């Protein structure tokens with residue numbers, strides 16, 4: 024299968040001279056079309072930074088990111104915007120909803136900036152809300168929602184455009200196990216039926232067990248990789264737990 | 278120690294403080310500028326008449342100045358509240374860390390004091406410099422002679438600024454302390470997220486309030502039209518009060534109404550960033566409608582003074598040639614013990630002249646014409662009970678001979694003379710016969726001319742009767758009309774001065790009046806432009822500051838939009854829409870208000886002569902547009918660079 028995303032020797036340094044933080048320190052990997060990849064690692068290991076570079080929100084210090092045969096590091100910023108709204112869906116670690124807009128409007132925004140037909144916008148938002156069980160909060164403003172509700176609205180916004188690559192940063196971080204499962208099942212649905220490629224950062228082994236492959240990061244470098252293959256989710260979950268125990272420290276047991 | 282903490286806080290959140298600081302500094306600067314108006318005369322060569330006019334104007338301006346203090350106080354309290362709101366979270370964190378409320382509010386008071394002191398002095402320095410340059414510019418514009426360069430400093434304005442602003446600071450500090458000691462911790466921590474709480478809930482209520490606001494404004498307009506701006510009666514007062522309430526209710530309900538209208542049009546609402554722009558606008562209007570209403574009223578005052586002032590200017594100008602046909606007119610009210618002037622003064626020595634006697638009559642203007650209803654109400658009230666004056670045929674003919682005009686011959690007839698356009702129009706509709714000493718006279722014709730020098734053409738009507746009818750009457754006024762003068766104006770004044778023992782004796786020298794009118798015009802225009810400038814500027818500056826804080830407040834929102842892939846072009850468009858609506862909302866209502874106001878006030882000015890409302894409005898709006906437009910562009914450019922900066 025053809026790789027959708029190719030990352031080569033990616034480096035991202037913060038700070039200057041004296042106090043350099045090597046947030047991402049020479050990472051290379053590939054993701055093929057239709058893959059569901061998890062990124063795991065301790066807090067501060069560089070997961071969000073990696074995601075931001077891939078999503079073109081941040082600029083890498085050096086290295087290459089190739090998405091669908093396009094070298095992202097050389098695209099003009101005007102094209103980047105179009106690329107982001109057409110090809111990518113984001114779920115940010117801190118939800119990032121617009122606090123002046125209602126739930127409905129936050130979700131619809133992703134479609135209105137694609138200049139979609141208003142009638143189909145309403146239908147699509149309705150369907151997505153049903154799938155994520157957030158119909159009752161569509162008229163609420165973000166400050167009236169719980170953390171989990173906000174996260175589901177943000178997820179709906181990321182998925183509603185059927186993007187070819189979804190980038191999710193701790194999407195289940197604030198959810199109870201039932202809502203987390205619901206969200207992950209929507210990811211799975213998107214991944215299997217609509218062939219969406221998903222790259223998801225998580226701390227949580229249960230969430231990670233939905234992935235096809237896990238990349239472990241430590242101090243900005245790839246530390247290990249786990250492939251699910253034909254294993255059951257339960258078995259995969261145990262494999263993940265093993266690596267995490269080995270990694271030490273940052274273990275989130277269910 | 279606390280002082281240091283406060284100072285550090287200011288340094289840390291200097292961005293928040295900057296806008297607050299600029300608002301206050303600018304407020305103080307404008308306040309000083311406005312109140313230093315009187316001291317401007319120090320720079321100009323003014324004759325006593327002009328000086329009196331300026332002092333009188335100044336007196337009425339003190340009311341405006343009081344109003345301005347209130348407005349500025351409000352602006353400052355508003356800016357302060359805004360600041361507190363932005364720092365609520367920080368204060369909340371202090372509290373969770375266990376700092377006492379008393380200490381927190383003490384630190385806040387210190388912060389306010391420090392900023393207050395700095396901005397007070399910055400504002401005063403700016404004001405002093407500003408008033409100096411403003412006076413140079415205006416003096417140049419009106420070709421007023423400038424005394425040699427001197428630095429003007431208005432002690433009155435300086436003291437006033439310090440006292441007023443100290444009081445406002447005091448109030449603000451009390452408010453802050455109250456704010457901090459009463460508020461709940463949870464609200465402080467959630468403050469930044471709770472801003473978009475809607476003020477009015479429910480469609481029905483906002484429609485109701487909107488309707489009420491329109492009705493209130495309508496009634497207010499009706500009252501001011503009825504009042505005609507001729508007196509400070511109860512209609513006037515109610516019109517002002519209802520106008521204020523109506524404006525407030527209008528903006529209070531506006532965003533709800535607009536949201537409803539646009540939301541129901543899904544095609545529009547769900548296109549590009551329209552939804553985002555509308556939400557931004559509506560949350561802004563919801564939280565600042567009081568401010569917007571105040572700005573509307575400020576703009577109204579600015580337009581009102583500006584265009585009415587311009588109106589007076591053009592009246593003075595237009596009438597000048599018409600009301601000054603002679604080189605000089607001497608006039609004296611006649612009573613039982615007055616001596617005719619030509620008994621005391623050698624008139625032939627002074628120049629070529631005609632003596633004319635004017636007689637009173639008991640004929641009222643509305644007996645002569647059935648058409649006084651054509652005048653608008655205010656003019657009609659003034660004029661219809663006016664008793665017409667009378668002159669003899671032979672007197673007029675002597676005058677006409679000197680001025681090389683057609684002579685008249687009356688045969689049981691009379692001639693009507695006026696120099697007011699409106700009265701002429703009425704007389705043209707037909708004049709009635711009159712009975713004078715049992716003799717019936719029919720109208721022969723009417724003349725549109727002045728018989729003597731006047732400050733303004735304001736003779737509503739005088740009739741010329743056959744000599745034999747006038748002879749038995751006692752004159753009320755004697756006029757000496759000089760076509761030419763044999764001496765210089767100074768010499769003539771010197772010759773006449775000893776005889777000017779009372780105010781019944783008027784000397785109206787054409788060249789002098791022209792000069793005086795020019796001076797009066799200058800002062801009026803000067804004041805009108807000054808006030809207009811000060812008010813429009815304060816509006817526009819507060820709007821610009823508002824928008825800039827808004828932009829820096831919302832950086833995160835725009836950043837998110839960009840992350841989601843919204844192009845810069847679309848973001849800029851949304852900003853443009855937001856800023857336009859915010860800038861032009863108060864402007865539009867102010868224009869509607871002032872069209873009504875100027876129409877009414879112009880009919881007052883109109884009694885003295887027709888003014889060109891349209892061209893005055895045009896000048897005013899051109900002027901406003903210029904200031905408004907440049908600030909609008911600056912705000913737009915600055916906000917887009919704030920919002921779109923870094924990457």
Ligand SMILES: Nc1ncnc2c1ncn2[C@@H]1O[C@H](COP(=O)(O)OP(=O)(O)OP(=O)(O)O)[C@@H](O)[C@H]1O
Nearest residue numbers: 037038044046064065066067068069070071072073
């Ligand atoms: N803007 C920045 N400036 C300087 N250093 C930064 C910046 N953003 C991140 N870092 C540093 O880079 C490193 C990686 O940060 P990153 O946010 O990618 O971690 P993470 O793996 O997402 O952690 P978490 O699981 O806690 O979200 C950290 O040491 C962080 O301090």
Ligand SMILES: [Mg+2]
Nearest residue numbers: 070071116192
């Ligand atoms: Mg992170």
